Amino acid sequence: xxLDQAADVVSRHLRALRLTAPVVVGPRLxxxxxxxxxxxxxxxTAAVLETDAVPSRAEGFRLAARLVEDLDRHDVVVCAxxxxxxxxxxxxxxxxxxxxxxxxxxxxxxxxxxxFSSPSLTTLGFPTGEIARxxxxxxxxxxEPGSHNRAMTRVGATLIRRxxxxxxxxxxxxxxxxxxxxxxxxx
Numbered sequence: 554x555x556l557d558q559a560a561d562v563v564s565r566h567l568r569a570l571r572l573t574a575p576v577v578v579g580p581r582l583x584x585x586x587x588x589x590x591x592x593x594x595x596x597x598t599a600a601v602l603e604t605d606a607v608p609s610r611a612e613g614f615r616l617a618a619r620l621v622e623d624l625d626r627h628d629v630v631v632c633a634x635x636x637x638x639x640x641x642x643x644x645x646x647x648x649x650x651x652x653x654x655x656x657x658x659x660x661x662x663x664x665x666x667x668x669f670s671s672p673s674l675t676t677l678g679f680p681t682g683e684i685a686r687x688x689x690x691x692x693x694x695x696x697e698p699g700s701h702n703r704a705m706t707r708v709g710a711t712l713i714r715r716x717x718x719x720x721x722x723x724x725x726x727x728x729x730x731x732x733x734x735x736x737x738x739x740x
Contacts, residue, residue, distance in 0.1 A: 556588050561595050563661075578631070615644070620641065638667070663678025675712070675713065675715045683708055
């Protein structure tokens with residue numbers, strides 16, 4: 554997966570919505586291949602809220618308490634995982650914070666649950682079928698006699714724009730230029 558491309562897609566979406574004070578929530582940034590690291594690079598002004606715990610809804614709910622303390626400093630929470638984002642959403646709601654009216658929220662992973670949350674969750678989706686096909690093709694090539702092909706195939710993300718960011722501002726444009734297969738989903 555091309556995490557830098559995915560982070561750039563999120564960054565462009567937030568800039569188009571004039572969201573300029575993000576906080577990135579995710580696993581430790583020093584982990585190799587951590588999406589939170591790519592997000593923090595793409596959102597160069599972002600604050601970071603790291604977690605050592607396994608990304609989960611319970612961890613997101615717990616972290617929401619810390620996010621509420623600094624609510625006036627941020628206009629969007631970008632979670633490196635949809636499980637975290639759904640937990641943050643529930644945690645913010647339980648503390649009386651309205652998403653996206655008081656703060657916008659974006660996740661990563663394209664979980665189906667995000668489509669049915671309230672508000673529905675803006676997220677990055679990855680083409681899991683294509684990833685599986687590439688992985689199987691690669692395994693098959695490795696078993697072929699004399700195969701030394703170690704080429705890496707990068708797979709891009711699709712931004713699934715939903716209510717958790719689109720409802721943030723009425724001045725938000727519906728089109729933000731060239732995104733990788735952009736789509737808007739609702740109910």
